[in-house]
Structures are given as C-alpha cells and as structure tokens.
Amino acid sequence: MERSITIIGAGISGLSAGCYGRMNGYHTQIFEMHNIPGGLCTSWKRSGYTIDSCLHWLVGSAPGNGFYRLWEEVGAVQRRRMINHEEFVRIEGEGNKVFIVYTDIDHLERHMKALAPEDKDLIETFTKALHRFTRMSMPVGKAPELYGPIDGLKMMVKMLPFLGLFKRWGRTSIKDFAHRFKNPFLREAFALTFDMPDFPMMALMMTLAWMHNKSAGYPIGGSLPFARAIEQRYLDLGGEVQYSSLVSKILVENDRAVGVRLADGTEHKSDIIISAADGHTTIFDMLEGNYVNDKIRGYYENLPVFPPLLYIGLGVARSFDDLPQTVSGIDFPLASPITIDGKQRKHLAVQVYNFDPDLAPPGKTVLRVMLESDYERWKRLQEDPDLYKAEKEQVADQVIAGLEQRFPGISSQVEMCDVATPMTWARYTGNWKGSFEGWLITTKTMGMRMSKTLPGLFNFYMVGQWVEPGGGVPTALMSGRNVIQVICKKDRKTFVTATP
Ligand SMILES: Cc1cc2nc3c(=O)[nH]c(=O)nc-3n(C[C@H](O)[C@H](O)[C@H](O)COP(=O)(O)OP(=O)(O)OC[C@H]3O[C@@H](n4cnc5c(N)ncnc54)[C@H](O)[C@@H]3O)c2cc1C
Structure with a gap:
C-alpha cells in the first residue's frame, strides 16, 4: 500500500512536495486554506485588470540554468513565453540624471563609466566580479541533507573558484558598497537598486548574473497561471488537494505526527506530515510550541524578515x-x-x-x-x-x-x-508579520541553512520560505523536492523524477 503524506499549504513549496511525492509513489493530500493555489505566488483581477503579486523574475526560466529542469519536472515552464528585459531598474535623479541598471554587464559598465568616469576602478571591480558570477551554477540536484563526504568534496571543488567572491560580496552590503562611489548621484542611486537594510551585494550580483545569462526572465501572464500549471501537474500525477481547508492543529501521538485537524473539526490521518505553511503558525500554533529549542526560538526572536x-x-x-x-x-x-x-x-x-x-x-x-x-x-x-x-x-x-x-x-x-x-x-x-518572502538575507545571514525537522518530533517536516532563508519561488520548488528525497532515503526508496 502507498505510504501517505499530508501537506499543509498549496504554495509553490507545497505543490512541489506534492508533485515529487506523487512521482515517488506516495499518496498525497494537500490542505490549503485559500480557494486557489500559489500562496504568495499569485495574482488577482480587478475591473478587467490583473494585478500580479510575485514573479518579477523567475530564476531558471531558460535551459542552461539548473532550475530549468526542475521547473520542467513540475510542468511550470513548458509552452510559457518568457521575456528578458534589457533593464533591471531605472533610478532617476534631479536634473534628468538617470542610472540604468542594464542586465547586460558590458552595457552596464559602459553606462556607469559614462555617468561617473571618476569611479572607473570601482565600476570595473564590480563588473569583473559580475562576469565571474555568470559562470557559477548552483547545485540543485541532490538534497544537501543527503550529502555524503564525496558529495561534499565534489561541491568544494566546484565552488572553490567562487569562495573568494562569496566571502567578499556576501559580507558587503549594497548600501556600504554604494557609499564608495565618488560620484554623488551614483552613490545615492546605487543604494536604491535593492532598497533593503544590510542587503548583501552578492544577492544583487547573482540576480544580475542570471539576467545577463537570460535565465531569470518574466513569465508572460504572471504568477497565478504559473502556479496553476504546477497545480495541474500535481493533479495529473494523481495528487489530491482540498481548498478552503484551514489546518488548525497537527495531531501528535507519542512524539509522532499522525495527522491534521482542520478548522471545521475534521481530522485526517497520514503517515507523514509536511508543513509548507507559515513557520511561526506551524511551530507555535499548530504544534503549540511543543517542539522547539533555543536555536529555533532564537530565529523567531532575532532574525529580520522581508518586510510587509x-x-x-x-x-x-x-x-x-x-x-x-x-x-x-x-x-x-x-x-x-x-x-x-x-x-x-x-x-x-x-x-x-x-x-x-x-x-x-x-x-x-x-x-x-x-x-x-x-x-x-x-x-x-x-x-x-x-x-x-x-x-x-x-x-x-x-x-x-x-x-x-x-x-x-x-x-x-x-x-x-x-x-x-x-x-x-x-x-x-498566513505569513508571519505579513512578510512577503520569509527570512531576510543580510550580510550576516547570507548562506544560512535551517533544518526541515523539529527537535523530538518524528514523521514531520517543514518546507518553503520559513526554512530556506532568502525565500523565492526556485527555493520553494527545491525545498519541496529535497524533502521528498529525504523521505525516500528514509523509506529506502530510490528518488525518481519525471518530466511531462
Ligand atoms: C510582492 C512579491 C514579489 C515577489 N517577487 C518574487 C520574484 O520576483 N521572484 C521570486 O522567486 N520570488 C518572489 N517572491 C517570493 C515568493 O513568492 C515566495 O518566496 C514563495 O512563493 C514562497 O512560497 P512558499 O510555498 O514557501 O510559501 P507561501 O507562498 O506563503 O505558501 C504557503 C501556503 O500555505 C497556506 N497556508 C498557510 N497557513 C495555512 C493553514 N493553517 N492551513 C492551510 N493552508 C495554510 C497559504 O495559504 C499558502 O498558500 C515575491 C513575493 C511577493 C509577495
């Protein structure tokens, strides 16, 4: 008989866990409190217009980026038209001054030098590093939780040429870097490219490198059709989803998660529970704070979140x-x-x-x-x-x-x-403090990893932006995929994937 998994939330991470769960022969049931899939990856209609809330750029929008194959597996990118903009952002100043962050690095360099010839050296340092980031590919296939010594070694070898880049640009904030420009307009304008406190240069640079490679495009039609495509893939794989179903409690017996209780009082039992919902609600409400340690409590007390x-x-x-x-x-x-x-x-x-x-x-x-x-x-x-x-x-x-x-x-x-x-x-x-992307990455939290399990609780996992600092849809996708790899390994099954 198929082992069963209950998934809380039909955002991208929940749908992803559902798709890969089905590919690997688990009976999967998603409970979603809203009446549509997508979570934060959504759009809504008003008076004949559609307001899109999420996908400004989709990492992995084209072959050549590791995420593309994963998006294909969940049926999100097939037949979807992507566009790659020439400009990332335009910052206008007084007196017709304008700083254009071109997505082509050489174009950006020429533009910045024309704008601020006195900053030639700093501009070249920046664009040279950007070119190096374009050659980096993120390892996305195997769940890090399953890395053995050989995988670790392979990863080290692959990433060795980039360690210096990570160290330098991961610890420098955009605001601090901007401060180094002599040109007063560029100094002010550069700081506005990503207007977040202590946001690392590395995050901006990786984004620009993906855009230069044309692998972080915008999907025409926006976010809800994108999420709907993954929902369809999940349903085609035989997955079940129940909307307008708020989970109020995770049922636990002898420190094992055994099911969920919905707000309407009905209870649903399964072998494994995955919460792809808000982290704070999951840990402190659905599980009543019974499975936390100081480290986890510390996250919720001290770490900054992407703002509401x-x-x-x-x-x-x-x-x-x-x-x-x-x-x-x-x-x-x-x-x-x-x-x-x-x-x-x-x-x-x-x-x-x-x-x-x-x-x-x-x-x-x-x-x-x-x-x-x-x-x-x-x-x-x-x-x-x-x-x-x-x-x-x-x-x-x-x-x-x-x-x-x-x-x-x-x-x-x-x-x-x-x-x-x-x-x-x-x-x-349901996102905690109304955050739009979970834990904010800063120069202090860049590269931080969190566990998908809670101390002392068995048969239970968390996925999505509250266990993947920095958030974003590719991370949500990978999070759902990785957790199924971990579950397969535990059940002594070979993890398999398929592309429709
Ligand atoms: C304005 C905006 C712009 C963004 N831009 C980008 C971008 O350009 N590129 C990018 O990659 N990312 C972007 N993001 C971030 C991205 O949307 C999120 O990081 C990602 O979608 C998070 O997915 P998730 O599955 O982890 O969580 P969520 O999307 O939050 O999904 C959680 C789901 O769980 C459900 N749920 C919660 N509680 C319960 C409960 N008790 N019972 C049942 N269901 C429950 C929720 O309704 C929701 O559907 C943006 C987000 C916003 C809001």
Missing part, C-alpha cells in the same frame, strides 16, 4: 509604449513629497507592466507601487474598519498624486486602484 508591504495596483487607460520595459520599475524623485504610512517620501518606485498584454485590456496598462510598510500599524487600523478603509483611500490618493508628478495626466486615466496592506498578505497567505 503596501501593494498598490493601478489600471490605467494609457499604453506607456514610450517607456522602457524594466524588471523592477522606475524610481523617481518627487518635487512635492507625499506622505504614506505616516512617513514622508521623497521618491517613488513604480513598475509599469507595459510588457505583459495579458494583464490589461488593449491600449491600457497595469502599474504597481510596492512600499515597505508597518505590520503593527495596519493591525491597529484594521480594528476600526472605517479607519482602515479611509487609510487605504489616503494611500491610493497619495500614490496617484506622486505618479502625477512623473506622468502628467495620469490621475484622470486611472480606472482602477487596489490597495493591498500587510493585513491582506497575512489574511490570504
């Missing part, structure tokens, strides 16, 4: 054909600052989806403004529905006023404006 977001989607009756197409948008200064979340903002970043015709009616475009926000503030606001609604309206008004400064006339062309708050993310995905 205010996510403003706009449907605009304008084509924006005259604007460049970028991976993550245009950042521009505001002559008249705007106030959002009680904070005055002197610049605004907007993503213009003028490259995806699937998201808007012909001649019209979706725009998106994504702002770091304050979870506790929105939690308080939510207690008063009128205040919450009024604050959302104020955010929408301020954002449109800001956009009007860069795109005159836009105010009268906005046909739809949707404001998602940190509470929206928490409600729809």
Whole structure:
C-alpha cells in the first residue's frame, strides 16, 4: 500500500512536495486554506485588470540554468513565453540624471563609466566580479541533507573558484558598497537598486548574473497561471488537494505526527506530515510550541524578515509604449513629497507592466507601487474598519498624486486602484508579520541553512520560505523536492523524477 503524506499549504513549496511525492509513489493530500493555489505566488483581477503579486523574475526560466529542469519536472515552464528585459531598474535623479541598471554587464559598465568616469576602478571591480558570477551554477540536484563526504568534496571543488567572491560580496552590503562611489548621484542611486537594510551585494550580483545569462526572465501572464500549471501537474500525477481547508492543529501521538485537524473539526490521518505553511503558525500554533529549542526560538526572536508591504495596483487607460520595459520599475524623485504610512517620501518606485498584454485590456496598462510598510500599524487600523478603509483611500490618493508628478495626466486615466496592506498578505497567505518572502538575507545571514525537522518530533517536516532563508519561488520548488528525497532515503526508496 502507498505510504501517505499530508501537506499543509498549496504554495509553490507545497505543490512541489506534492508533485515529487506523487512521482515517488506516495499518496498525497494537500490542505490549503485559500480557494486557489500559489500562496504568495499569485495574482488577482480587478475591473478587467490583473494585478500580479510575485514573479518579477523567475530564476531558471531558460535551459542552461539548473532550475530549468526542475521547473520542467513540475510542468511550470513548458509552452510559457518568457521575456528578458534589457533593464533591471531605472533610478532617476534631479536634473534628468538617470542610472540604468542594464542586465547586460558590458552595457552596464559602459553606462556607469559614462555617468561617473571618476569611479572607473570601482565600476570595473564590480563588473569583473559580475562576469565571474555568470559562470557559477548552483547545485540543485541532490538534497544537501543527503550529502555524503564525496558529495561534499565534489561541491568544494566546484565552488572553490567562487569562495573568494562569496566571502567578499556576501559580507558587503549594497548600501556600504554604494557609499564608495565618488560620484554623488551614483552613490545615492546605487543604494536604491535593492532598497533593503544590510542587503548583501552578492544577492544583487547573482540576480544580475542570471539576467545577463537570460535565465531569470518574466513569465508572460504572471504568477497565478504559473502556479496553476504546477497545480495541474500535481493533479495529473494523481495528487489530491482540498481548498478552503484551514489546518488548525497537527495531531501528535507519542512524539509522532499522525495527522491534521482542520478548522471545521475534521481530522485526517497520514503517515507523514509536511508543513509548507507559515513557520511561526506551524511551530507555535499548530504544534503549540511543543517542539522547539533555543536555536529555533532564537530565529523567531532575532532574525529580520522581508518586510510587509503596501501593494498598490493601478489600471490605467494609457499604453506607456514610450517607456522602457524594466524588471523592477522606475524610481523617481518627487518635487512635492507625499506622505504614506505616516512617513514622508521623497521618491517613488513604480513598475509599469507595459510588457505583459495579458494583464490589461488593449491600449491600457497595469502599474504597481510596492512600499515597505508597518505590520503593527495596519493591525491597529484594521480594528476600526472605517479607519482602515479611509487609510487605504489616503494611500491610493497619495500614490496617484506622486505618479502625477512623473506622468502628467495620469490621475484622470486611472480606472482602477487596489490597495493591498500587510493585513491582506497575512489574511490570504498566513505569513508571519505579513512578510512577503520569509527570512531576510543580510550580510550576516547570507548562506544560512535551517533544518526541515523539529527537535523530538518524528514523521514531520517543514518546507518553503520559513526554512530556506532568502525565500523565492526556485527555493520553494527545491525545498519541496529535497524533502521528498529525504523521505525516500528514509523509506529506502530510490528518488525518481519525471518530466511531462
Ligand atoms: C510582492 C512579491 C514579489 C515577489 N517577487 C518574487 C520574484 O520576483 N521572484 C521570486 O522567486 N520570488 C518572489 N517572491 C517570493 C515568493 O513568492 C515566495 O518566496 C514563495 O512563493 C514562497 O512560497 P512558499 O510555498 O514557501 O510559501 P507561501 O507562498 O506563503 O505558501 C504557503 C501556503 O500555505 C497556506 N497556508 C498557510 N497557513 C495555512 C493553514 N493553517 N492551513 C492551510 N493552508 C495554510 C497559504 O495559504 C499558502 O498558500 C515575491 C513575493 C511577493 C509577495
């Protein structure tokens, strides 16, 4: 008889665990609290427009990158059109100055040197290292949990040429590096390429290297069709999924996970439980904090998370054909600052989806403004529905006023404006503090590994962004794949994969 696995959550990691579980002959059942798959990898429709919440870039979007084969296995990339932008981001300054982060490294180098000839040496150090990152391929086949001494040795040999790069660029933050430019505009603009505290240069550089290699493209149609394709693969493999099914408790007998209890009181037993849901809820609510040690508690007490977001989607009756197409948008200064979340903002970043015709009616475009926000503030606001609604309206008004400064006339062309708050993310995905990608990577946590098991609890695993610092969809995919390798090994089975 097939051994059974219950999976909590149909985000990318849960769907992945489900697909590989089925490929390896396990009976799998996913319980998902939402009524659709995808988790954070999602999109939603408003008044004929589609707001996409996730995939700005998909690592492994093309052959040549190790992740591509994995995406093929879960049926995500076949027949999907990917586009590779020439620009990663545009940072505009006063007096028509603009820093364009081109995805082609040589183009980027020429542009930076033209912008700041006095920084020639630093620019060359940066682009030379970028070229070296393009030659690095991440090992994705075998679960690190199963590495033996030979695997470790092979890995060392493969990674040896890059160790110096990791050491240098993993420990330097973008903000610190930006500070080294003599040119005042470049110094300021470079720091905005990834506007996160203590974010390592290495993360930016790996992203740019993937983009240079054209292996981190954008899938036309956005995130929900992408997640739906993986759901379909899972169903085709014979997997079962039950939506609108919130898991409230993981059932444990003699320190063995034996099943789950749903919010409606029904109980479902299985041989193995995998939580692909939020880490904090899993450990401290579903398991009532019975299986933690100081190390795990320390993560939740001390580690920073990717911040919660205010996510403003706009449907605009304008084509924006005259604007460049970028991976993550245009950042521009505001002559008249705007106030959002009680904070005055002197610049605004907007993503213009003028490259995806699937998201808007012909001649019209979706725009998106994504702002770091304050979870506790929105939690308080939510207690008063009128205040919450009024604050959302104020955010929408301020954002449109800001956009009007860069795109005159836009105010009268906005046909739809949707404001998602940190509470929206928490409600729809259950993620702790409304975080949009789990544990933030910093110069201190870069390369950090976490265990997929909890101390003292058997037949139980965790996958997804709360056990894979840095998050992201490729990591979620790999996390689900790796856990099934571990389970197969324990059950003395050879792990197998298949491509549809
Ligand atoms: C705005 C934004 C932009 C992003 N951009 C990118 C990008 O460009 N590239 C990239 O790679 N990544 C990006 N990410 C990150 C990426 O979306 C996530 O890291 C990844 O999707 C996480 O997948 P997951 O399966 O680990 O978790 P989740 O997506 O959070 O899935 C968890 C699932 O569990 C369900 N669940 C939770 N609690 C319960 C419960 N009690 N019972 C039942 N079900 C439950 C949730 O509803 C959810 O479906 C972005 C995310 C956001 C929000």
